[in-house]
Amino acid sequence: MRVARRTSPSATIRPARLIAAALASAAAVVALTGCSGYVEDICSGGEYPVSAVGSTGSACVKNDEEPPKGYTRYPEGKVPQHVDDKWDVYWRTHMLDKDGTIVDAPEAG
Template sequence: MPGRARRRWAGAGPALVAVVVSLTAGGCSSSDAICGDDEYSALFMGSTAHTCVPRGQEPPEGYRRYPAGTEPKREGDEWDRYWSKHSLDEQGRLLS
């Protein structure tokens, strides 16, 4: 019987590989949203870390809003790349 089981699954290899490739290729891309539609991104002061905050709420302690017009919207966008190398201090001054 072992030979029979091998034959039944022998043709599944290429099909299984195709399924795995298609699932992983559709995973995260460089255009994924940083936060949900009902959230905004806030920067952890003195760091490049950020969190998502529900719209209408203030950022948690230690976080602040990005300066107007510089909030990253999608992973890998201009502002996401910029803020991955910069931060703000407690007074909102730019840190490099």
């Protein structure tokens, strides 16, 4: 004679709880680390960054083109490559004047 086995409700829930706990742990890891390995380029491929003359503005220009009127190339060695890199941060508080001289940008008020 066969006896029917009763399974407790917790026995059927246990795999679901395990999966939920694993997903929650994975979500926590992503939330805590974010996209720490991701670096955003200043310009897209085939472009280079240029500085607005007399302001902290910037733009991207195709590699085979000259900067448009009102823009100039960054000084050699001081070209921002990635968002929040050393030079991107620097050019937020500095600018190039009409003579190409680096000057402090006026404080926003």
